[in-house]
Amino acid sequence: MILHRQREPLVLENVPEPQPKPGEVLIRIDACAVCRTDLHVVDRELAEPRLPLILGHQIVGTDVASGKRIGVPWLAWTDGVCRYCTSGRENLCDRARFTGYTADGGYAEYCTADARYCFALPDDYTAEEAAPLLCAGLIGYRAFRMAGDARRIGFYGFGSSAQILAQVAQADGREVYAFTRDGDKTGQEFARKMGAIWAGGSGGAPPEQLDAAIIFAPVGPLVVTALQHLAKGGVVICAGIHMSNIPSFPYELLWSERSIRSVANLTRRDGEEFFERARRMRIVTQRQLFTLEQANAALNALRAGEITGTAVLRIR
Ligand SMILES: [Zn+2]
Ligand SMILES: [Zn+2]
Helix, strand or coil: CEECCCCCCCECCCCCCCCCCCCEEEEEEEEEECCHHHHHHHCCCCCCCCCCEECCCCEEEEECCCCCEEEECCEEECCCCCCCHHHCCHHHCCCCEEECCCECCCCCCEEEEEHHHCECCCCCCCHHHHHHHHCCCHHHHHHHHHCCCCCEEEEECCCHHHHHHHHHHHHCCCEEEEEECCCCHHHHHHHHHCCCCEEEECCCCCCCCEEEEEECCCCCHHHHHHHHCEEEEEEEEECCCCCCCCCCCCHHHCCCCCEEEECCCCCHHHHHHHHHHHHHCCCCCCEEEEEHHHHHHHHHHHHCCCCCCEEEEECC
């Protein structure tokens, strides 16, 4: 499924099987989960993708050469030499390449990937169960770690990432307070089912002050909303790659050592840690399946807020 121009639907086309370069593997794809970032690329909220482009950065498939199952995440390549790479922050690499953005991704039957950036996946997950772990799980986990030892954590937006992290948070003895669109009873019920101890509309207040809030929805005003419910010393973590503008707000909301930060991309270490967690606990996801040909329908449903859980393209 090819993106030729932003703000246009993907087009189903036959293209030659990609040829792996030295250090790369050829992967026969089983499933690719849909991420909101894919939507940001299509909708031109992210600039300058490679075009034409194959989207998708939550890929589960088989390394054709070894026959082993393999996962491909968002981080496709880093230079290894810049000041970020050499200080354990390859997620911030100046020259990083990203799967399904500046490199072709997984809305396809085959892809290639640099083997050093791929992950071995826990055995007891099917391809469609493992696919959402590769970004929603992994980058969500990085955001969750930024919450430090916060006991009460607010999740603003309860979609693909939140459904996974609610389970990890609950296993760690944290309390998750889930915020959905006002009036979204289905979403709130879903959040409670996945481990939130409280769920309500984002226009309302949680029953307790929050020690941290993770903003999964791409909605800037939620940063201010979250600050209003944050205890002293708390942190607001913006987990998405794109967000609408954040309105101005009185300094007293930030006062008392509250902070706001973003989470960018992932390091390979994040992946190793997260998949270790996924091996030790069984993460359950609710998924809505689409075929490869239905990729536009999956993106449209995500844009319309019609996906409960994660949209997954089942390719084989
Ligand atoms: Zn993603
Ligand atoms: Zn670098």
